[in-house]
Amino acid sequence: xxxxxxxxxxxxxxxxxxxxxxxxxxxxxxxxxxxxxxxxxxxxxxxxxxxxxxxxxxxxxxxxxxxxxxxxxxxxxxxxxxxxxxxxxxxxxxxxxxxxxxxxxxxxxxxxxxxxxxxxxxxxxxxxxxxxxxxxxxxxxxxxxxxxxxxxxxxxxxxxxxxxxxxxxxxxxxxxxxxxxxxxxxxxxxxxxxxxxxxxxxxxxxxxxxxxxxxxxxxxxxxxxxxxxxxxxxxxxxxxxxxxxxxxxxxxxxxxxxxxxxxxxxxxxxxxxxxxxxxxxxxxxxxxxxxxxxxxxxxxxxxxxxxxxxxxxxxxxxxxxxxxxxxxxxxxxxxxxxxxxxxxxxxxxxxxxxxxxxxxxxxxxxxxxxxxxxxxxxxxxxxxxxxxxxxxxxxxxxxxxxxxxxxxxxxxxxxxxxxxxxx
Amino acid sequence: xxxxxxxxxxxxxxxxxxxxxxxxxxxxxxxxxxxxxxxxxxxxxxxxxxxxxxxxxxxxxxxxxxxxxxxxxxxxxxxxxxxxxxxxxxxxxxxxxxxxxxxxxx
Numbered sequence: 001x002x003x004x005x006x007x008x009x010x011x012x013x014x015x016x017x018x019x020x021x022x023x024x025x026x027x028x029x030x031x032x033x034x035x036x037x038x039x040x041x042x043x044x045x046x047x048x049x050x051x052x053x054x055x056x057x058x059x060x061x062x063x064x065x066x067x068x069x070x071x072x073x074x075x076x077x078x079x080x081x082x083x084x085x086x087x088x089x090x091x092x093x094x095x096x097x098x099x100x101x102x103x104x105x106x107x108x109x110x111x112x113x114x115x116x117x118x119x120x121x122x123x124x125x126x127x128x129x130x131x132x133x134x135x136x137x138x139x140x141x142x143x144x145x146x147x148x149x150x151x152x153x154x155x156x157x158x159x160x161x162x163x164x165x166x167x168x169x170x171x172x173x174x175x176x177x178x179x180x181x182x183x184x185x186x187x188x189x190x191x192x193x194x195x196x197x198x199x200x201x202x203x204x205x206x207x208x209x210x211x212x213x214x215x216x217x218x219x220x221x222x223x224x225x226x227x228x229x230x231x232x233x234x235x236x237x238x239x240x241x242x243x244x245x246x247x248x249x250x251x252x253x254x255x256x257x258x259x260x261x262x263x264x265x266x267x268x269x270x271x272x273x274x275x276x277x278x279x280x281x282x283x284x285x286x287x288x289x290x291x292x293x294x295x296x297x298x299x300x301x302x303x304x305x306x307x308x309x310x311x312x313x314x315x316x317x318x319x320x321x322x323x324x325x326x327x328x329x330x331x332x333x334x335x336x337x338x339x340x341x342x343x344x345x346x347x348x349x350x351x352x353x354x355x356x357x358x359x360x361x362x363x364x365x366x367x368x369x370x371x372x373x374x375x376x377x378x379x380x381x382x383x384x385x386x387x388x389x390x391x392x393x394x395x396x397x398x399x400x401x402x403x404x405x406x407x408x409x410x411x412x413x414x415x416x417x418x419x420x421x422x423x
Numbered sequence: 424x425x426x427x428x429x430x431x432x433x434x435x436x437x438x439x440x441x442x443x444x445x446x447x448x449x450x451x452x453x454x455x456x457x458x459x460x461x462x463x464x465x466x467x468x469x470x471x472x473x474x475x476x477x478x479x480x481x482x483x484x485x486x487x488x489x490x491x492x493x494x495x496x497x498x499x500x501x502x503x504x505x506x507x508x509x510x511x512x513x514x515x516x517x518x519x520x521x522x523x524x525x526x527x528x529x
Contacts, residue, residue: 024506070507302493305506329493381490385481410442 004111007277008315009036011110014099016089016253018042020050020301021282021308022115023070028309030079032316038081039107041099043088046138047073052301054141055162055244056333059169062145067138089116092257094275111277111315114254114265115308118247118283118299123157127219131226133242135162147240150174155228155238157216159186161332162244164199168334170240171206178209178236180216180228190345194357194364195376199334201358206335211236216243247299249284262286264297269323271311279315281307290325291392296344302329327391340381342388343374352402354383363387363402370396386413393417430518430525433465439524444487446478449515449526453478456524457498459485463517463524464498471503471510 013029015022018040026040026048042048050068057066076083084101091100098108120134133144144166148154154170156163159181170177179186185196186203204210214230219241221227228236249264259273260266264286271279271287280287282304286297310324330341337360346368355362363377363384372391377384386409390397395416401407433447439458446468447454453468455478466487468478475491482488486495486504494508501512515526 028506309506382479382481385488385490 002314002318002321003276004315004321005318008034008111011097011108012037012039013111013113013315014107014109015040015113015115016099017115017117017250017282017284018044018048018083018085019115019117019282020048020070020304021117022113023048024305024308025113025115025281025312026076026081027070027079028312029316030081032313034312034316036110038079039084040076040081041084041087041089041101041107043086044137044139045086047071047076047083047085049138050301050304051136052331054138055135055165056169058141059135059145059148059166060172065142089253092253092278094257094278097277109277111279113271113308113311113315114273114278114280114284115282115304116250116253116284117304118249120243121246121248123216123243123245125216125218127221127226128216128243131219131221131241132157133240135166135242135244136247144240144242148173148175151176152239153225153237154178154240154242155180155226155236157228157241157243158245159183159199159210159212160188160190160244160246163242164203165332165334166242166244167203167208168206171203171208172335175240177207178211178238179203180211180214180230180236182213182215184212186210191341191376192345192351192364192366192374194351194353195339198357198378202335202337247283249286249297251284254278254280254284266295269325270314270321271307271324279311281311287324289328290323291327292344296328298328300328300330302326327388329388338379338381339376340384341374341376342384343372343391345374349373350399352399354402354405355380365397365402367397367399367402370398372397372402383409386410389413390416429528430520431528433524433526436463436519436522436524439463442482444478444480444482446476450528454515454526455480455487457482457487459498463519465515465517465524465526466496466498466501466512467514470494470496470508471512472508477512 048070053066088102089099120136152175154175154177156167156179186199214232219228226238251261251265254265255261265280267280267287269288314321332339349366349368353364361379363380365372366374375387438445444457455468457464470489473491475489480487488495495505501514518525
């Protein structure tokens, strides 16, 4: 018995948010044979697309738009997915099981999936509203890339992944780039010191000026340019100012409807809120991850895709629901250097490093109580991949296992999977 | 008909291992050569979803995972088996001859 499935068949599925998560959910409902009504509502005017290329490939090449559309425009009608774009949901009425839209209409649901994503945190200092660019939407990316002309001075505020990727793209385009970061190193608390150092060196070796421990307090026009001021009393002239200072989950709709929220919509491993008819997936969903055994919010491509697929499968299926349970995976591409990360950095544990961490090919793992909890690799996707399986298995490894280059990573996995011999 | 001229030599059987596919060339096209149990398979090397080399990918059973976005394909049929891949791979019919992996010319 699957109540979720029955509710969906009876009342239809309404998906709020036509981004990657919403798009994948709609697609999966149909590919899994769901025949009930499916409506996909999106605030942006574009049909579903994935965001990672917006801060990478899109900014690098003006001759071609590298937009990762989920599907061709005809797909939605062909799949009988009602696509309503350029309209937002303004309220959820859980008693009436309906949502109100910004065009004045109301839509009833049997099951509601909230995939409202996140919006950029905006810099709240004088001049920012007028001068600061952000990179979140296709429109943002198109606007920025037109301006990244060789010789232009670009000031990037925030040395998180978005800031660094923009800095890399702008530098590659021939811009003169400065990155201003409030903390003492790039990548905040998501990366260990070794990785933060690697990125500091990577950017400075490409000519990017890095200013740490400085907070932007304002920006103002100076002729055609903009002058950015920090709390250190320094001023930074720029032709273009871009900020990448994080995102805020769009949980307001859920919160107003009385659903539990805490920096995101709170859901269990099945994506369910406290209301069994309302699910959430993607950047907005703070979900319980059974492998990590805690609630996490993942702003990643993998989560947007795979969580949405898992939830949609559960809706489409007449059988028992399957929990969404994956090791988080994330990547970043800067200056042609590929970083991949598995898991989430913990506060404690020892680090194992394989290869030379100042080179362009190495990996590291954080081991806690004998188990890998976090792994990262620079241009090491193939070697890193078995570590994902080791993490999923909860396999016990030693620092030496990772560091000894005589032991191949697939070999480590084979050993972990081998049945124990009976002594 | 000369059967030999319809076969293209791809690589040595010893070049391929169960979890280490190898990249090779068939008439100017990059291909990936796989060994699953005692059988050999050849598919296009370029993922149909993005610029990933499948020979650099991760083999799990009879599926290959693209290193680019971890989408998957069946090594045997070339069919996509996990998002974001949804376009099948081109595959070749394999003939093993004298410890060489060969494919039938298409």
